[in-house]
Amino acid sequence: MEEKDFLKAIKEYIGALEELGVSFIYLPDELKIAEESKREIINREKIEELREKVKKLEKKIDKEKLLKNLREELGNCKRCKLHAGRNNIVFGEGNPEAKLMFVGEGPGRDEDIQGRPFVGRAGKLLDKMIAAMGLKREDVYIANVVKCRPPNNRNPEPDEVAICSPFLIKQIEIIDPAVIICLGAVSAQFLLNTKINVSKLRGIVHKYKRSNLIVTYHPAYLLRNPSQKKNAWEDLQMAMKLLGLKIPKKK
Numbered sequence: 225m226e227e228k229d230f231l232k233a234i235k236e237y238i239g240a241l242e243e244l245g246v247s248f249i250y251l252p253d254e255l256k257i258a259e260e261s262k263r264e265i266i267n268r269e270k271i272e273e274l275r276e277k278v279k280k281l282e283k284k285i286d287k288e289k290l291l292k293n294l295r296e297e298l299g300n301c302k303r304c305k306l307h308a309g310r311n312n313i314v315f316g317e318g319n320p321e322a323k324l325m326f327v328g329e330g331p332g333r334d335e336d337i338q339g340r341p342f343v344g345r346a347g348k349l350l351d352k353m354i355a356a357m358g359l360k361r362e363d364v365y366i367a368n369v370v371k372c373r374p375p376n377n378r379n380p381e382p383d384e385v386a387i388c389s390p391f392l393i394k395q396i397e398i399i400d401p402a403v404i405i406c407l408g409a410v411s412a413q414f415l416l417n418t419k420i421n422v423s424k425l426r427g428i429v430h431k432y433k434r435s436n437l438i439v440t441y442h443p444a445y446l447l448r449n450p451s452q453k454k455n456a457w458e459d460l461q462m463a464m465k466l467l468g469l470k471i472p473k474k475k
């Protein structure tokens with residue numbers, strides 16, 4: 225019986241009792257017990273909800289701790305020749321619980337000065353790309369394949385990638401994002417272990433371990449080639465679909 229039918233039946237029953245002159249109804253213990261059990265169930269549900277929240281928080285704290293330990297392990301790294309020209313190591317930053325992770329190639333001039341990834345002109349464009357997806361920078365995690373600036377912004381060399389990349393691999397393992405967006409050829413070719421260029425890698429959902437991987441153009445390339453922004457937006461929309469984010473309608 226549905227709740228409304230049940231209430232109607234009770235009302236009718238009480239009405240009938242009143243007509244018979246009954247002015248007092250004895251509530252059997254079963255009803256009181258049922259009321260108490262209901263309260264208990266609600267409390268149990270609340271406790272379960274709280275437990276879930278605590279679990280999520282513990283997971284976040286764990287990831288923060290693991291990333292902190294990894295940064296400590298990197299230390300004042302001199303493992304490859306890039307250490308010689310750097311001002312700051314750019315480890316990476318963002319939400320340890322991020323569902324979306326961006327991976328670039330290496331720090332540029334502004335990043336080297338500030339010790340933070342994507343903070344120069346290309347970084348501003350990346351911020352706009354993130355905002356276009358309906359996200360904030362604090363929602364995502366951003367890292368690079370190499371953590372020190374290559375001289376004159378050249379691409380990192382294979383030996384530098386080989387030495388530094390285990391730190392990126394561990395960052396991905398810890399964050400375990402649903403989607404990785406590779407910004408440019410260096411990160412895409414490294415994570416997909418290929419020599420194929422970006423224009424052929426983009427437009428496809430690849431896999432990297434447990435994560436989906438999308439390839440798009442590096443924001444610095446987009447600043448030089450604005451006509452490719454349309455394609456980059458298509459790549460971002462592909463990632464949005466995978467993340468279950470709402471894609472804005474065309475105006």
Ligand code: SF4
Binds near residue numbers: 298301370372
């Ligand atoms: S690029 Fe990586 S491996 Fe090379 S010195 Fe910097 S942190 Fe160390």
